[in-house]
Amino acid sequence: MEKINIGILGATGIIGQNYIKLLQDHPWFQITDLAASLQSAGKSFIEAVKHKWQMSIPIPEELKNLIVRDVKDFDSIPENVSFVFSAINMPSKEQVKEVELRYAKNEIPVVSNNSAHRMTSDVPMIIGEINHSHVNVIPIQKKNREFNKGFIVVKPNCTVQSYLTPIYALEKAGYKIEKLIITTLNALSGAGYPGVASLDIIDNIIPYVGDGEEEKTEIEPHKILGKIGDNGIINNDSIKISVTSTRVPIVDGHTACVSVKFRDQIPSKDEIIRIWNEFKSLPQELDLPFAPKQPIIFLENIDRPQPRKDRDNDKGMAISVGRLRKDSIFDYKFIGLSHNTIRGAAGGAILNAELLKSQGFIS
């Protein structure tokens, strides 16, 4: 199969770099276009990321001398680019919204990591294993906005991914959930680069991860679990969620400490573990390249999951869970972990793109 040409918007940032790392040797996609802010535009990629390259692999040879495009020069995108991953980072959400819309209007599908369009009702926010059916909002979006080939698809914030798939698996199995109280321990890479100053985090934790971040983690699930209506997604707020997020001195991997209250029926501990271990969804059925074989991995050892030891499970795309135990106030407690820059960012978006391709939305 011939590979599809794709572009990265925001290629010099840390999420952009992660796309580049993860798409090396991708069986379907190859990067042929890199765009970034004016500061980098016109430079070779190797020059543009000179002191910023954070990945543990060298810059791929074929990208070193690619000239970085100005991300706001909407007409300069090569015709042979099928779609773009957007990892742009701008002072205001409105600017991001505008840029992504302009690409879509120019008939370039945009698979985005950015939060700008997450709550736009005709833009689906997808976790492949949960709401893959939300791709069907795309025709509504196209109609609403008079796009022909272009559209925008987003993924939720990285913190959500460390607990929502295990929760969804229980709901899908018929055990409805009423409330979640969650404390998360977030990795440094979630704050981008340069992000958190080392003097703020060595021998320290920061009990705060940024304006609006906890709110996103509380609200985004309502859309992910929502239904498709006439004009887009209709949110489902049947699960109440309260989140506290802290920053801890680790490189990658967000951990969630979750207390769960069921609505009616309460499954046994064995039943929950069985549901998690057996959970599979469309990405697994389609055997998509970035789909983890087992999306939820339950770890028996009492001191797991741990970020450094478990974040890379199944290419960094599996959610690891552990410490499932009865709770004296709610019903159960457990710990969830996901790799925030892979499953929670670039990897999750790549899986979305694979899903879109398999469903004929990009080609």
Add this chain to the structure above:
Amino acid sequence: MEKINIGILGATGIIGQNYIKLLQDHPWFQITDLAASLQSAGKSFIEAVKHKWQMSIPIPEELKNLIVRDVKDFDSIPENVSFVFSAINMPSKEQVKEVELRYAKNEIPVVSNNSAHRMTSDVPMIIGEINHSHVNVIPIQKKNREFNKGFIVVKPNCTVQSYLTPIYALEKAGYKIEKLIITTLNALSGAGYPGVASLDIIDNIIPYVGDGEEEKTEIEPHKILGKIGDNGIINNDSIKISVTSTRVPIVDGHTACVSVKFRDQIPSKDEIIRIWNEFKSLPQELDLPFAPKQPIIFLENIDRPQPRKDRDNDKGMAISVGRLRKDSIFDYKFIGLSHNTIRGAAGGAILNAELLKSQGFIS
């Protein structure tokens, strides 16, 4: 005033070392006796802690050449020692219980950090600002056990201290609390020395702090908030507590992320802050040397409290709180922080000893 001679049981361990550090220049107490396990017994203290001294100060000159006593040689304790701080660490609780009881039986009061006697009903478990009145259990204990001058007093585990005083302050002000869901981020020093291996915690967190630790944090408050009955403390379990504890790569300072549900009346945010800032108790009234001037310090900045920056507030004896905000499931959320080896261990016990002295129980 002439200083009182005191001893340290378990002087070579990390809590024992903290006692030594904190008691340097104490106005009332001076260390004249050091006891530890057989392995150290008979050695000079400097020799006994050769590769184990963890404090940021040198070993005090006057202790360097003190010969370490065998902690189990109960008759070897010098007559001029008024009381001992116990920081012993033994394979089983039963052994610790036995050792502490033997000292008490030998008429040496024991102010202990160990968990062994925490739930023994006629042994008071004291946080000076909360249940100082529990010293009145000591006469019951003496009668029960036919001690004359000896007795045992304990303090709760270090995690409890990062949230219980702020909770108690609200209860004392009339706002009864029904439920607490808490996630704690615990420092490495809480696990002793050598404790956690560096390979387990660099670029990592461990979502588990040891067998029974979370349970202690859930149950001990019931005793601290209890009443004195005929035979000891009668627990008060009116507040339900659910705790998840994790280990994070910081040296000192336990952080608690707390969700609070009130029973009836819900105070305003301003009211809570006022209650915390104005909270004072007996140790402050008596102006005890280790009493923090303001036991609860509310920090306005949205990203505080932080362990490295706030754990040393008021000699490491104040509880720092912050991020007070409305909760969508319970009523409020906040973050609490205390220095686990000072407020939560040696410093808390020293405050207890000062309280006991001021009340005439030791002399």
Add this chain to the structure above:
Amino acid sequence: MEKINIGILGATGIIGQNYIKLLQDHPWFQITDLAASLQSAGKSFIEAVKHKWQMSIPIPEELKNLIVRDVKDFDSIPENVSFVFSAINMPSKEQVKEVELRYAKNEIPVVSNNSAHRMTSDVPMIIGEINHSHVNVIPIQKKNREFNKGFIVVKPNCTVQSYLTPIYALEKAGYKIEKLIITTLNALSGAGYPGVASLDIIDNIIPYVGDGEEEKTEIEPHKILGKIGDNGIINNDSIKISVTSTRVPIVDGHTACVSVKFRDQIPSKDEIIRIWNEFKSLPQELDLPFAPKQPIIFLENIDRPQPRKDRDNDKGMAISVGRLRKDSIFDYKFIGLSHNTIRGAAGGAILNAELLKSQGFIS
């Protein structure tokens, strides 16, 4: 090609675990035998490493239920095992020497990480790219010791690898070196597990890595650079080496800060870089599976090499160098980096085994 069955001596330790990780999917070797101390013997491997498994991958399925052999039960080794990797760790060198000799006497070739036999003159200590010709000591060893098929081959300590290959490349190009003054910053994994206590290394460095470690790094190069004589290797001490080693809070990757004094001719900076970038040796010519394509990678950026970003270069088998600059006292200074548990330990030994197989010493 059918795979060769091999065993791991010391399979439960951190180096043993690294062998298991690195040999997953090895094209020539498959692990069929695991041996460890009495404490683990008789247990399934998953049971034996229960709280000790440190790798970022799960335990391979096919090894989980393999029963661990007692490493000292020399007769229990299955007949179909062609050779063993030794990662044993025992209280004394003499014990290790004895165990490795017993396996060799039982006609099982031993490819070892242990230091015990490093200075035994008829045991070759090999870095594949430097002294691959030392495999020719094996016939002398066999004759000396009346081994038929068995023999012992070792590799040098992990610190040596971060600087010796770049030094050797210069010597091979004709630029003889007189003196090296080296300071190394060693990773935690170099101390094994549990190794360094977290309280000793968070917000800290330790300017010492253990008894005799610096001496090994000073002396082992003399043997590696030696010639084969009638009874074994004749050391070559033409390069004087002085080493200071420190322990720093990183997981993997030893860094060496090197000052170089040439003996006669001093190459230009460009010439040195050219020599490094073009350096290749027998493992590259034979295209051995674990041979890095480019054994020495010179990095242009002024702040490289860095452990986390460069240690994994070419599967963790390449040496990264940088900051080459003129020195005011000696001739040049540079920074070298190698992955201590891959290139410097298990990976280096696997490359040695591949070399031995390609030369017909194992089959």
Add this chain to the structure above:
Amino acid sequence: MEKINIGILGATGIIGQNYIKLLQDHPWFQITDLAASLQSAGKSFIEAVKHKWQMSIPIPEELKNLIVRDVKDFDSIPENVSFVFSAINMPSKEQVKEVELRYAKNEIPVVSNNSAHRMTSDVPMIIGEINHSHVNVIPIQKKNREFNKGFIVVKPNCTVQSYLTPIYALEKAGYKIEKLIITTLNALSGAGYPGVASLDIIDNIIPYVGDGEEEKTEIEPHKILGKIGDNGIINNDSIKISVTSTRVPIVDGHTACVSVKFRDQIPSKDEIIRIWNEFKSLPQELDLPFAPKQPIIFLENIDRPQPRKDRDNDKGMAISVGRLRKDSIFDYKFIGLSHNTIRGAAGGAILNAELLKSQGFIS
């Protein structure tokens, strides 16, 4: 004694904050003026450092509401300020030079941390225990520049302090030194705030600390060890120094690994230790408030000095040394450690100011 009023130039930066922390309760000096860049000027100090306050103590009450002055508004400095500590940080050295000269011209003595005037020959660069006599350059400076009361005094960079005092002590005892090869492991606070990004240093080291930093460490000792000539200091380059500096993930404390070659006579190990332990100088004789009682502390334990455990020795003002041992290439090796933001920055400058006051240069 009435306290002298002083100002801090660059009060909001990390060195400025350290001055504020260290001058709390200073017996001679009290801060009454705070100046910073335009961005902070006009704000209350508490507002100006809102998210930047890095100290482990709260902002002193009396400074919270002090209005920050524009550091370039040279005429706004209150008349009652006797002298200023300069911790200004500007894009170019030339700007710093200019600002400091303007204050001196306005007859305000400047005790500076900045590197701008370090190599200006009529500006003394002082380490109190080494070249206190260089205060006698001040009259030359005043004459050269037509200052009446004003002048500038600087201190060397923080890395120098971790090894130069022990070296000087040996020279003073008559053992002349020819060469030093040094590798330093520098703390994060040496790079200021925000300084090093956490993603660059967690589980990592950076073998580079900034443009020109190593050169400063090589050259500044020549001036410190120099003689006073007619127009200023005449450098003494009798000791050749080669330095490699690396950045390590610790908060405070620079460590130097030093190889020493003597010129003629080589002292015994015992003699060196005796010289270090007995070394005293003018600050000790004058019993200055910030003078460490013992400027050089030799630690016997083989794994010391360590930053977290030894940096605070004697208020952070003592140099800790250890691991003295014979070297096979030069004569000796040792490890030195000093607290970079106390001894190496604010504390060192405060000691200089105390020296100037005791010698009548400020009042």
